[in-house]
Amino acid sequence: MAEPVSVSVSELVGLLNQTLDYAYPSIEVTGELANLRTSRDRWVYFDLKDDTACVKFFGTVFMLPGPLEDGMLLRVTATPRLHNLYGFSMNVQSMTPAGEGSLKKAAHLLQAQLTKEGLFAPERKRPLPYPPQRIGLITSMQSAAYADFTKVLAARWGGLSIEVIDVQVQGEPAPRQITAAVDYFNSQAEPPEVLILIRGGGSAEDLAAFSTEQVTRAVAASRVPTLVAIGHEVDVSLAELAADMRASTPSNAAELLVPDRAASLAALHTARRHAAQLLRQLTKLKQRELGQISQGMQEAVERIMESAQKQLELQARLLAAVNPSTVLARGYAIVRSNGRAVTSVQKLASGQLLELQLQDGTASVTVKEVQ
Incomplete structure (x- = not known):
C-alpha cells in the first residue's frame, strides 16, 4: 500500500482544484433549479438538483438568460471549483432553460417583464419601406430558410441589394451572434432600409435563441425597421413580438417585403385596358353629347332664323304700309x-x-x- 500524501487543508484544496481543472475544465449539467437568489444585483446563487443529488452554482446576474423560477429545468455550463471557505461549487459560464416546458416558462416570464416595459406596444411599430432597395439579412446561409427567402425574393422582385450576415440560429452562440449582427447593421453610416431576421422551424430548444432577452432587446432597439420570420406557427417568439413586422415563414417574409412584379405588370396591363376601354366609352358618350348639342344648336339657329324672317316680313309690311x-x-x-x-x-x-x-x-x- 502506497504511503499517504501528507498535505495541509489549503494544499488539499489547491491539489483538488488542479485535478478538476485538468480533468473537467468545463462541464454541462442539467437539473432542476432550486434556491435561486441574487446578491447586490451582481451575484447569483442557485442549486441544481435531481432525485438523489444537489450541487451549488455561482455566477453573475449578467449570465442569466432572463427571468427564472425555482422548479425550471436548467442547462448550465460551469467549471467545478473547491473554495477554501465555502466548499464545493460550480462557477457558471453560461446557462439556458432546458426542456420545452422550462423554455416556455422562461419565455412567458420574460414576455411579462418586457410587456410592462412597453417593448411590444403597437405604437412602437414602424412601417417598412415597400419595396426596399437595400436589405440587411441575418440568418444561417446554410439553411433552407435562406434559400427559400432569397428564391422567393428574386422571383417576385429582383435587383435588390442584400447584405447577409451568416450566424448560428440555434445553440449557445446564437443569441450573441444574432445580437452582434443587429448591432453591426445599426452601426453603419448608411444602414439598410430594413433588417430581416429569419430561420426555419424546429423544436422549442431550436428556437430558444429568438426568445432570449438579449435578442429580443436588440430587435426592439434597432433603429432600422425590422421583420422577423420564424418558420413555425404554434408559438410566437419574443423577437417576433418586438419586431416592427412578423411573418409566418421566410417565404412569407419575402412576400410581405416586395410585390410580385409579374402580378404588378399584369395588373398594370389590365388597368391600361380598362382605361382605354373607359376612354373609348367616354369618347363615344361625348361624341353623342356633342351631336345632341350640335343638333340642338342647329334647331335653335333655325328657330332664330325663322323668328327673324317673320320679324323681317312684319317690318317689311309695316314699311310698305307707310311707303309713299x-x-x-x-x-x-x-x-x-x-x-x-x-x-x-x-x-x-x-x-x-x-x-x-x-x-x-x-x-x-x-x-x-x-x-
Whole structure:
C-alpha cells in the first residue's frame, strides 16, 4: 500500500482544484433549479438538483438568460471549483432553460417583464419601406430558410441589394451572434432600409435563441425597421413580438417585403385596358353629347332664323304700309311748292304754281282759290 500524501487543508484544496481543472475544465449539467437568489444585483446563487443529488452554482446576474423560477429545468455550463471557505461549487459560464416546458416558462416570464416595459406596444411599430432597395439579412446561409427567402425574393422582385450576415440560429452562440449582427447593421453610416431576421422551424430548444432577452432587446432597439420570420406557427417568439413586422415563414417574409412584379405588370396591363376601354366609352358618350348639342344648336339657329324672317316680313309690311308709293297707289297725291311738300292750305295762295306727284307721274297746277 502506497504511503499517504501528507498535505495541509489549503494544499488539499489547491491539489483538488488542479485535478478538476485538468480533468473537467468545463462541464454541462442539467437539473432542476432550486434556491435561486441574487446578491447586490451582481451575484447569483442557485442549486441544481435531481432525485438523489444537489450541487451549488455561482455566477453573475449578467449570465442569466432572463427571468427564472425555482422548479425550471436548467442547462448550465460551469467549471467545478473547491473554495477554501465555502466548499464545493460550480462557477457558471453560461446557462439556458432546458426542456420545452422550462423554455416556455422562461419565455412567458420574460414576455411579462418586457410587456410592462412597453417593448411590444403597437405604437412602437414602424412601417417598412415597400419595396426596399437595400436589405440587411441575418440568418444561417446554410439553411433552407435562406434559400427559400432569397428564391422567393428574386422571383417576385429582383435587383435588390442584400447584405447577409451568416450566424448560428440555434445553440449557445446564437443569441450573441444574432445580437452582434443587429448591432453591426445599426452601426453603419448608411444602414439598410430594413433588417430581416429569419430561420426555419424546429423544436422549442431550436428556437430558444429568438426568445432570449438579449435578442429580443436588440430587435426592439434597432433603429432600422425590422421583420422577423420564424418558420413555425404554434408559438410566437419574443423577437417576433418586438419586431416592427412578423411573418409566418421566410417565404412569407419575402412576400410581405416586395410585390410580385409579374402580378404588378399584369395588373398594370389590365388597368391600361380598362382605361382605354373607359376612354373609348367616354369618347363615344361625348361624341353623342356633342351631336345632341350640335343638333340642338342647329334647331335653335333655325328657330332664330325663322323668328327673324317673320320679324323681317312684319317690318317689311309695316314699311310698305307707310311707303309713299303705296299711299299714292290708293289715289292720294303729294303737293309740292318749290320742291317742298305742302301740308296746309295756309301755305297756299291764289295763282300759286304747284306740282302734284301721283302714282305714275307728276303734273303742274295753278291754285285758283284757297278756301
